[in-house]
Structures are given as structure tokens and as C-alpha cells.
Amino acid sequence: MSPPRVALVGTGGYGAVHFDNIERLVGAGGLRFAGCTDLRPPGPGLLQRVAGLGGTFFEDYETLLKAAPDVVVVATPPHRHRDMVCAALAAGAHVLVEKPPAVELADLDAMTAAATAAGRLCQVGFQSLGSAALARLRELMDGGELGEVTHIGATGCWARADAYYARAPWAGRRRLDGAAVNDGALSNPFAHAVMNCLTLAGVGAADRPRAEAELYRTRPIEVEDTGCLRLAAPGRPPITIAVTLCAERPRPPYVLVTGERGSARWWYETDVLEIALAGRPAVTERHARVDLLEDLLRAIRDPRASLACPIEDTRPFVGVVEWLADQPVRLVPPGARRRHDDESGPRNSIAGVEEDIERAVAQSRRFSELRPLPGWL
Ligand SMILES: NC(=O)c1ccc[n+]([C@@H]2O[C@H](COP(=O)([O-])OP(=O)(O)OC[C@H]3O[C@@H](n4cnc5c(N)ncnc54)[C@H](O)[C@@H]3O)[C@@H](O)[C@H]2O)c1
Known part of the structure; x- marks a missing residue:
């Protein structure tokens, strides 16, 4: 079975840490890279890295989801999480969303319900829970x-x-x-x-x-x-x-x-x-600590495995x-x-x-x- 395809929404700020991590996992053969997107236009360095990983820099997250990634990492500001996470889950992807997943319970509940409805996993980036x-x-x-x-x-x-x-x-x-x-x-x-x-x-x-x-x-x-x-x-x-x-x-x-x-x-x-x-x-x-994206990939492969931070x-x-x-x-x-x-x-x-x-x-x-x-x- 070929490795899952991952996409990243938000490449600036903390998203850069996720990009490095995805690059590491693609290099290790555990992932394929579908691509990424950000509101800010990408610099030549980022575009080169995206192409080097065989991915695409998409116009926006809706277009990115049309590429049907298996896993979506959401590293945008907290008030953007709900719509992106719900759309990614509805599109059939598993999700790793940065903390705080939401700042209001109604948004959190909507994301939790979307994961259940889609039968997909949603991990939150509280990385010390992997320790x-x-x-x-x-x-x-x-x-x-x-x-x-x-x-x-x-x-x-x-x-x-x-x-x-x-x-x-x-x-x-x-x-x-x-x-x-x-x-x-x-x-x-x-x-x-x-x-x-x-x-x-x-x-x-x-x-x-x-x-x-x-x-x-x-x-x-x-x-x-x-x-x-x-x-x-x-x-x-x-x-x-x-x-x-x-x-x-x-x-x-x-x-x-x-x-x-x-x-x-x-x-x-x-x-x-x-x-x-x-x-x-x-x-x-x-x-030691497990990386939360690797932890998510493990839980996708093995339905008996639990997530570090569901x-x-x-x-x-x-x-x-x-x-x-x-x-x-x-x-x-x-x-x-x-x-x-x-x-x-x-x-x-x-x-x-x-x-x-x-x-x-x-x-x-x-x-x-x-x-x-x-x-x-
Ligand atoms: N786990 C950690 O230790 C850790 C550390 C820092 C930040 N974070 C989290 O990461 C998330 C991002 O924080 P940040 O400080 O990097 O924010 P930031 O604003 O500095 O960067 C966010 C990036 O998302 C992009 N973006 C915003 N809206 C977008 C959209 N609609 N489509 C595509 N890209 C979009 C921005 O252009 C920017 O590049 C937050 O949830 C934050 O709490 C987690």
C-alpha cells in the first residue's frame, strides 16, 4: 500500500514547523506530499521545496481539498480552524489541527461532530501529550x-x-x-x-x-x-x-x-x-515523545491504536x-x-x-x- 498523501494549510508561522516535519516524513518514506497553501504568496525557496516533494502550492484550501489528500494538517490561526477542519473531514481526510482547536465550544463540537459523521480521525497539536x-x-x-x-x-x-x-x-x-x-x-x-x-x-x-x-x-x-x-x-x-x-x-x-x-x-x-x-x-x-503526525498516521493504519490528543x-x-x-x-x-x-x-x-x-x-x-x-x- 502506498503511503498516505498529506496536505498542509498554513505554511507561515508555526506551519513552517509542520512543513519541516512533513519533509522529514516524506524523506523517510512514510508519507507522500499533496501540497500546501497559504494566504501569503510563496517565496521561491518554498516553491522549490514544494516541487522537490512532488507537491503543488494550491490557490486556497478549497482547491487543496479537491486534490483529495488523505491527511490535512491545519496550522492557520484559531478562528480559521472550524471551517477548514470541517471541510477537510467532509472531504474524507483525517486531520491534525493546531492548538487551540477552537476558542468556543460550539466550534469544537461542530468539528467533533464532523469527525464522527465522516468516520475520520482528528488529532489536536498539543505536542506534549505525545510525551x-x-x-x-x-x-x-x-x-x-x-x-x-x-x-x-x-x-x-x-x-x-x-x-x-x-x-x-x-x-x-x-x-x-x-x-x-x-x-x-x-x-x-x-x-x-x-x-x-x-x-x-x-x-x-x-x-x-x-x-x-x-x-x-x-x-x-x-x-x-x-x-x-x-x-x-x-x-x-x-x-x-x-x-x-x-x-x-x-x-x-x-x-x-x-x-x-x-x-x-x-x-x-x-x-x-x-x-x-x-x-x-x-x-x-x-x-521520548511521539510526533503527533506520526501518531495520527499510526492510528489511521491501526484502528485499535488511540490518538495522543483526539x-x-x-x-x-x-x-x-x-x-x-x-x-x-x-x-x-x-x-x-x-x-x-x-x-x-x-x-x-x-x-x-x-x-x-x-x-x-x-x-x-x-x-x-x-x-x-x-x-x-
Ligand atoms: N503547537 C505549538 O507549540 C504551536 C506554536 C505556535 C503556534 N501554534 C498554533 O499554530 C496556529 C498558527 O499560529 P501562528 O502563530 O503560526 O499564526 P500566524 O498568523 O503567524 O501564521 C498563520 C499562517 O496561516 C496563514 N493563513 C491564515 N489564514 C489562512 C487561510 N485562510 N488559508 C491559508 N493560509 C492562511 C497565514 O498567512 C500565516 O502564514 C495557531 O493555532 C497557533 O496557536 C502552535
Whole structure:
């Protein structure tokens, strides 16, 4: 049987990572390339690579779907996902759609129903759900090694320059041209932190977690660039997530699972797990991760295989994103904002925010509950 034909919608931004991955898999003989499309005209370099892979640069995604690809990767902005995913599924393709799959539950439900109606698979690009560190963490939790799990937290301290918000009209927006975008730090760049915590806590589609959030911004955007979120679902460990895109000194994000007998810190970008159990020396484990497109291809071949992140599993996450879109966003006072011009380009930071984020997660507190209060509140 010849390998499936894949097509890519959205080659700019994060789509470039998918293009590289598709090139790798085509080179390894596991895929054929139907082609790709983007609103922006392709440069000569991209056209050469497309031709080298035997594909076509299509005029738009509707034309791309007429080429009947077996698999479609959707890497466009979140408010474009629903129509593209539903059309791809209806055309008979399996889909890998970038996170967040949707920012409103109605859109997510429409995509889930379209997958069921078409009998096709739909995977969401939460790549850390392909990490063996997640399975190991679950084993530590379920096997009782951590003792009763009392808290799950996640921190994120990144720096995003002015150019990040200038790169696309949807960046930093809640709505654009009538569509919900919800491009807040918790809903989009740190979506992984939120999804990882919900997954580890076992929050399911039927759970309705109680949510509390404090959202802040340092620039003229409609969403938070800094925020904390607390979630509590009955019978599940409480969750605290605190993130910023205005770190003075950026550092990698992590998930922290705390139990009565120890804790485990998951550096989810690198699949590193630090385990500290009472009475035992701390250990650091390095885990592998499956690529989500390869995982999808495996599940297409073997109907008994489950997906790392099937679209229906993202419902609790999208519910949180939808709820966040209605929360107020406060401006950080000018005196607490700093301007930098370093290798990331001109950007904002908030004085001392990293420490406040670590404290919020370690103590399961909202920013306004920390003592001493963050200097920037
Ligand atoms: N998994 C991850 O770690 C990760 C990282 C970054 C971004 N993302 C996700 O990837 C998606 C894209 O984000 P981005 O930051 O690259 O966005 P972007 O706006 O920077 O790039 C999106 C690309 O899609 C193209 N596009 C937009 N509408 C299109 C249409 N109708 N037809 C064809 N092409 C179209 C744009 O021209 C652009 O090239 C988002 O869902 C984002 O959350 C995921």
C-alpha cells in the first residue's frame, strides 16, 4: 500500500514547523506530499521545496481539498480552524489541527461532530501529550508513589517582543471581524500548560471546573499577556496556572504535581521529569515523545491504536478558553512596566514577575492573594 498523501494549510508561522516535519516524513518514506497553501504568496525557496516533494502550492484550501489528500494538517490561526477542519473531514481526510482547536465550544463540537459523521480521525497539536513523561507522571500519580495528589500547577515565563503582536491581525485580539480569537497568554501560547494540567487532573468533558482568573496586560491588546488561573473540579486535584509573556528573564515552563509523599516537575517542552519523593534522592528522567503526525498516521493504519490528543479530549480546555474570554483584563501600571531591547527585539517586561509566578503556583494562590503582594499589582 502506498503511503498516505498529506496536505498542509498554513505554511507561515508555526506551519513552517509542520512543513519541516512533513519533509522529514516524506524523506523517510512514510508519507507522500499533496501540497500546501497559504494566504501569503510563496517565496521561491518554498516553491522549490514544494516541487522537490512532488507537491503543488494550491490557490486556497478549497482547491487543496479537491486534490483529495488523505491527511490535512491545519496550522492557520484559531478562528480559521472550524471551517477548514470541517471541510477537510467532509472531504474524507483525517486531520491534525493546531492548538487551540477552537476558542468556543460550539466550534469544537461542530468539528467533533464532523469527525464522527465522516468516520475520520482528528488529532489536536498539543505536542506534549505525545510525551512519555506524561505517561510516567500518570503512573507516579495512579501508583500512589506521590501519595494523594493535592495540587497540580504550571508556570510559564516567556518574553514576547512587540513584533509578536505585530505579526498578524489576530495577535492579542479577543475578536476579529466578528469571530472569537481569544489570543490570551493562557489560551494560546500557554495553552499547553493549561491542557497538560487538565489532562493530569483527569478533568473530563462532564466536569465543570469552577474557575477564577486574574488577567493583566502591559500593552494595547484585548487579552492578557500575564495571568493566573485557578480551576477546581469536584473530586479532582485543584489546579493553579500562572504565566507571563513579559518575563524580565525568560525561563522554560513546567508542570508541578504535588502529592502528600513527594512532587514531580515536568519540563514539558523537553520531556524532562524531576521526581522528588520523601526519603529518597531526587531523580531526573529524560523521556521520548511521539510526533503527533506520526501518531495520527499510526492510528489511521491501526484502528485499535488511540490518538495522543483526539479532538473530543480538548473539550474541558476549550471550555476554559471560552470562559477566559469573558474575564476582565487590567492594565499593569506604567511604573511597573519595563522596556527592553535585546535579542528578542523591543519588548515589555514586568518587574519581578517571574518570582510572583513561581510563588502563585507553589502556594496555589492568585496574584492578589500573595503576601507580600506583587509590586506590580
Ligand atoms: N503547537 C505549538 O507549540 C504551536 C506554536 C505556535 C503556534 N501554534 C498554533 O499554530 C496556529 C498558527 O499560529 P501562528 O502563530 O503560526 O499564526 P500566524 O498568523 O503567524 O501564521 C498563520 C499562517 O496561516 C496563514 N493563513 C491564515 N489564514 C489562512 C487561510 N485562510 N488559508 C491559508 N493560509 C492562511 C497565514 O498567512 C500565516 O502564514 C495557531 O493555532 C497557533 O496557536 C502552535
